Amino acid sequence: MILVKDPPVEEEPRASSAETTADKSLTDPADSPTEAADSTVGSRESAVPAEEAAGGENTKGPTPVGEPASEVAEPEPVAEPEPSDGQPGGTAPEPESATTETTTPDEATTASPTVQDEATEATSGNDPSPAKPGREAQAASGNPLPRVLAVANQKGGVGKTTTSVNLGAALAELGFRVLVIDLDPQGNATTGLGIDARNFELSMYDVLMRDCSLEDCVEPTSMKNLFVAPATIALAGAEIELVPAFSRELKLKRAIESVIDDFDYVLIDCPPSLGLITVNALAAATEVLVPIQCEYYALEGLSQLMRNVHLVASNLNPRLDISTIVLTMYDARTKLADQVATEVRNHFGTKVCRIVIPRTVRLSEAPSFGQPITAFDPASRGAIAYRELAKEVSGGTS
Numbered sequence: 001m002i003l004v005k006d007p008p009v010e011e012e013p014r015a016s017s018a019e020t021t022a023d024k025s026l027t028d029p030a031d032s033p034t035e036a037a038d039s040t041v042g043s044r045e046s047a048v049p050a051e052e053a054a055g056g057e058n059t060k061g062p063t064p065v066g067e068p069a070s071e072v073a074e075p076e077p078v079a080e081p082e083p084s085d086g087q088p089g090g091t092a093p094e095p096e097s098a099t100t101e102t103t104t105p106d107e108a109t110t111a112s113p114t115v116q117d118e119a120t121e122a123t124s125g126n127d128p129s130p131a132k133p134g135r136e137a138q139a140a141s142g143n144p145l146p147r148v149l150a151v152a153n154q155k156g157g158v159g160k161t162t163t164s165v166n167l168g169a170a171l172a173e174l175g176f177r178v179l180v181i182d183l184d185p186q187g188n189a190t191t192g193l194g195i196d197a198r199n200f201e202l203s204m205y206d207v208l209m210r211d212c213s214l215e216d217c218v219e220p221t222s223m224k225n226l227f228v229a230p231a232t233i234a235l236a237g238a239e240i241e242l243v244p245a246f247s248r249e250l251k252l253k254r255a256i257e258s259v260i261d262d263f264d265y266v267l268i269d270c271p272p273s274l275g276l277i278t279v280n281a282l283a284a285a286t287e288v289l290v291p292i293q294c295e296y297y298a299l300e301g302l303s304q305l306m307r308n309v310h311l312v313a314s315n316l317n318p319r320l321d322i323s324t325i326v327l328t329m330y331d332a333r334t335k336l337a338d339q340v341a342t343e344v345r346n347h348f349g350t351k352v353c354r355i356v357i358p359r360t361v362r363l364s365e366a367p368s369f370g371q372p373i374t375a376f377d378p379a380s381r382g383a384i385a386y387r388e389l390a391k392e393v394s395g396g397t398s
Contacts, residue, residue, distance in 0.1 A: 143287075143395060145176075148256060148266040149324070150285035155301040156272035158293040159328035161188045162363060164269040166382070169372035170390035172225040176264040179218065181256075182231035183277050189269045190230040193221045194370030197232055205234040207255050208280070209241055214255040215262075223375060227263075235277070242276045249276070249316055253284035274308050282312040287323040289393075292344060294330045294337035294356075299344070322351060324393060330356040355389045358382065 151164045161184065168178040182189040183204060187197065200219055206212040207229070217229050242248045256266060267289075268281040282288065288309055292298045306322065313320040325348050331337045345352045357363075358381050366376035373382045 143323075145264045146260050146266065147264070147287060148260070148268070148285045149287045149289045150268045150270055150278075150281040151289045151291065152268075152270040152278060152281065152305065153290055153292070153298075153301065154272055154274045154278070154305055155293075155298055158298055159291040159326075159357065160184075160272070161192065161269050162367075163289070163291045163326060163328065163357070163386075164189050164267045165192045165367075166363070166372045166374065166386040167390055167393065168265070168267050169223055169226055169374045170386045171265050171394060172223055173374060173387070174390060174394060175225065176394070177225045177227075177262065178265045178267065179227045179229065179259070179263045181229045181252075181266060181268045181281075183235070183252075183281055184231060184269055184271045185233055185236035186271075187231045187233070187235075188367065190228060191370065192367040193223075193226070193228045193372070195219050195221070195228055195230050197230070200230055203230050203232045203234065205232060205238055208235075208238050208251050208277075209245075211251075214259050218259070222370075223372065239275045239277060242280075249279050249283045252280040253317075256284050274304070278308075279312060279316075282309060282320060283316040285317070286319050287321060289324040289326065290322060291326045291328045292340075293328055294340045296336070296340065299340065322348075325352045326389065327352065327356040329359045331359045353389060353392050355385055355392055357385050357389070 151160045153160055164180055168180045172178045180189055180193065181204065190197065200217075202212050202217040204217065207214050207217050214229060218227050219230055220227055242251075245251070252268075260266065266285075268285060270278045270281045290302070290305065292302065309320060309322055325344065327341050327344065330341065341356065360380065360382045362377045362380040363373055363382040366373045366382075369376055373380060373386060377383055
């Protein structure tokens with residue numbers, strides 16, 4: 001008897017852990033990682049606000065750590081963005097630059113003046129030049145440009161020339177174009193601005209007596225925006241020569257009218273008298289600036305000056321008015337200066353400037369160098385006082 005052995009049964013290879021997991025997933029759908037991932041995606045999609053889904057922007061965050069992206073079988077499609085102006089449908093709009101996205105309302109407000117400036121430029125005659133400093137304050141002050149001020153007081157030594165030169169220089173620093181007309185035969189305003197009498201051919205004598213153009217007489221100074229119409233000793237004879245002249249009181253007014261559009265301020269330095277030259281200045285001006293020395297003698301002549309201003313306003317220049325009174329040579333160490341200042345303020349009220357010009361040696365030294373105090377010693381008390389006075393006169397804050 002022959003024994004036949006059964007062939008050996010080959011053992012099936014043990015399934016790997018991945019296949020076991022796959023088989024398990026076929027038999028137990030609840031444990032399927034695919035469906036778990038689908039449920040996770042569905043929960044995330046349901047958390048997206050309705051407005052974000054309607055806006056067409058995919059705001060879904062990145063895949064959480066520990067959840068492989070490969071386990072998500074078929075993620076639900078995200079809604080295509082609606083077509084916008086200038087972009088085809090189905091194409092997401094290109095993201096704006098980081099600067100635009102991070103712009104805050106404050107930054108948008110800061111950037112807006114550029115558009116406003118362009119609009120202002122378009123409505124102002126397309127003038128590309130920037131607005132001059134002080135123009136806004138001047139417009140708010142109620143005194144339109146150009147302004148013609150006669151610096152007058154028949155008493156000598158009260159600071160008419162000093163005020164004309166240094167106030168003009170301070171206004172020029174603010175960006176205004178200033179013309180100082182020297183009508184004093186002594187010519188101190190001319191030399192105080194560094195103009196030598198031997199370096200020019202025409203003077204104010206030629207303008208008044210020979211009908212020369214004021215434009216040909218004007219000389220530039222060392223300071224930007226500051227010009228001077230010089231005077232010589234020949235102007236002393238104009239008082240007599242003007243007596244028989246026709247329309248003698250209006251000669252200066254007609255001369256200024258030819259150049260008034262070129263300047264913002266015209267300051268007329270009057271001689272210490274009430275003659276025809278001063279009458280010409282009052283007839284040409286629209287305002288009178290009166291420097292008053294803080295001493296008793298300066299008050300005596302003020303009443304006479306006011307009578308003359310009233311006569312000129314009644315007969316030659318109805319617009320003339322005493323608009324500004326400046327207290328000069330104020331010495332705070334004396335009671336007299338304080339008493340004079342108090343009396344002037346009580347009588348003239350708001351016409352008296354709040355800024356007073358102190359008595360200082362630097363103001364007396366500056367003319368010997370042919371410079372205004374703002375250039376000779378910018379940090380001195382006199383320079384600071386005239387800068388503040390210029391702001392007050394021009395309508396700015398002081």
